[in-house]
Amino acid sequence: MSDHRPDYDRLSAYIEGALSPDATRWIELHLEKCETCREALEHESRFLERIGSLRSIEPPLDFTEAVMARVAQQPAFQPPAEVPWRKVAGWSVGLAASLAAVLGLGAWVAISSEAVVGANATGLLSSAITGLAEASSFVISTVGGFLSPAMALARVGGTIVLGLFDLARNSGLAVQLGVLLATVTLNYVLTRMVLNYQRRQ
Amino acid sequence: MDTDDRAIVEAVLNGHQHRYAELVGRYQSQIVNYVCRMLGNYEDAVDLSQDIFLKAYSALATYQPRYPFAAWLFRIARNAAIDELRRRRVPTVSLDAPIEFEDGTGSREVASLGPAPDTMYLEGEFEDRISAAVQALPEKYREPIVLRHAADLSYEEIADALELPIGTVKTRIFRAREALRRSLTDLFENESPVVAGAETS
Numbered sequence: 214m215s216d217h218r219p220d221y222d223r224l225s226a227y228i229e230g231a232l233s234p235d236a237t238r239w240i241e242l243h244l245e246k247c248e249t250c251r252e253a254l255e256h257e258s259r260f261l262e263r264i265g266s267l268r269s270i271e272p273p274l275d276f277t278e279a280v281m282a283r284v285a286q287q288p289a290f291q292p293p294a295e296v297p298w299r300k301v302a303g304w305s306v307g308l309a310a311s312l313a314a315v316l317g318l319g320a321w322v323a324i325s326s327e328a329v330v331g332a333n334a335t336g337l338l339s340s341a342i343t344g345l346a347e348a349s350s351f352v353i354s355t356v357g358g359f360l361s362p363a364m365a366l367a368r369v370g371g372t373i374v375l376g377l378f379d380l381a382r383n384s385g386l387a388v389q390l391g392v393l394l395a396t397v398t399l400n401y402v403l404t405r406m407v408l409n410y411q412r413r414q
Numbered sequence: 415m416d417t418d419d420r421a422i423v424e425a426v427l428n429g430h431q432h433r434y435a436e437l438v439g440r441y442q443s444q445i446v447n448y449v450c451r452m453l454g455n456y457e458d459a460v461d462l463s464q465d466i467f468l469k470a471y472s473a474l475a476t477y478q479p480r481y482p483f484a485a486w487l488f489r490i491a492r493n494a495a496i497d498e499l500r501r502r503r504v505p506t507v508s509l510d511a512p513i514e515f516e517d518g519t520g521s522r523e524v525a526s527l528g529p530a531p532d533t534m535y536l537e538g539e540f541e542d543r544i545s546a547a548v549q550a551l552p553e554k555y556r557e558p559i560v561l562r563h564a565a566d567l568s569y570e571e572i573a574d575a576l577e578l579p580i581g582t583v584k585t586r587i588f589r590a591r592e593a594l595r596r597s598l599t600d601l602f603e604n605e606s607p608v609v610a611g612a613e614t615s
Contacts (some may be wrong), residue, residue, distance in 0.1 A: 221595070231569060231584075246584045247464040258596065266541045267548065272446040280467045287471060289431040292561060370615040 219253030228258055419483035426474060427509075434474075440469050441484065445491055448565040452495040452556070454549050462498055466491045484567065485574030492557070492575060540601065547597045551590055558583050559590035 227240050228234050244251055273279075419440075425433045445466055450459035470490050486605050549557060561572045569587075573580040 221592070225591060226584075227590070260591075261563075263540060263544060263598075264559075264563045264591070264594065266544055267451055267560065268443070268447045268566055269449050269541060270443075270447045270456065270459075270564075272442045272463070273482050276442050276446070276460070276464070280438045280442075280464050281432070281435050283464065283468050284431065284434055284471050287431075287468075288473065289429050290427045292428040315496075 215247065217247075219250045220251065221257055224250070224254050224257045225261060228254070228261055417535070420479045422443040423474060423477055423479070423483065428470075433472055437470075437487075439604055441487055442467075444484075444567070445487070448488070448491060448496060448560055449563040451497055451545065451548060451560040454545075455496060458498075462494055463491075466494050469494065482571060485571050488561065488565065488567065488575035489577070500600070541597060543601055544594070547594050550597065551593060555586050555590035555593065558586045559594070 223232070223236075223240065227237065232240065312414060419437065422433050422436050426437075442463065446459055446463045449463050450456055451468070452460050459471065463512045466487075470487055473490065477483065548559060551559065557576065557581065558572055561575060563567075567578055569583055572578075573583045574589075576583065
């Protein structure tokens, strides 16, 4: 039997499972060879069990009903009519800016392209699509990137799409439409990612 | 469990008032035990516990899901219990303070809170002694020990509820247990002789 005084704080933490794995291993090794601490552990278990009698009080059987009767006198919360602002904060402004900028820049690119100078309707449409896609990418990669750290993701995505536009510029209408579709999809996916990120905050 | 709490809160906030009964049912025992050990009176504790659940319902829209619901609820309970204790507080005098008599200064004679040392304890008496010993603790030690043993909260939940670092919470709980071991020595004498030397190594 050793002559040291048991560390009751550590023993109670051990009983409650509040020690780190290393501390738990240490105390278990110590308990194997220390009778004093084994007795103290036994006592501490009984002590904590006794203190546990503090939670022996039972609420009345009709406690919940009594509370709910008073709650029922309060007006029920109304479900939000729209998506709560928290869920759209951050990117909603960017989205509105995106739409405005896409329309504006798209129109500008279409008007200033060679299509206007003398090409046919397909060329005009082709240029308009490319312009819209480019403008969208521009907005994603700049406005989105500055709104929040999470939207830096959008910036990366926007840069990738911008590269695709350069490839698509000299391609046919179908490829350009495909690129536009990819832009919209990417925009949606990135928006969802930002939303999820903000929800976790 | 806590994810469920958040889901229930969301349902209540979406207009499903009746689902609040699930939260009341889940926490009623912990709240009543906590309040009862803080106030020391069952009827008052039940009344105040109902008020606490009503206050929590009224404030439910301010609950932030990133925090555990239990910690948020116990912050409300704690404020209500402290307010009630302050409201009741009457001027007190130390039992050890000398008292002046016409023929000189003497000391107060006060009946012991507990039974005579040679009394055999029954289960209910054990509880009463432990409860009285907890009531006698200074508030800063009583609160965490009651939250741990009467409300069965984890150290982390207590730290959140009391808005204290977890290290401080552990220290206060360990000190409170140390004080209880000392004040309840006679209670455990028949069970184990170790308690008399209860100190940390």
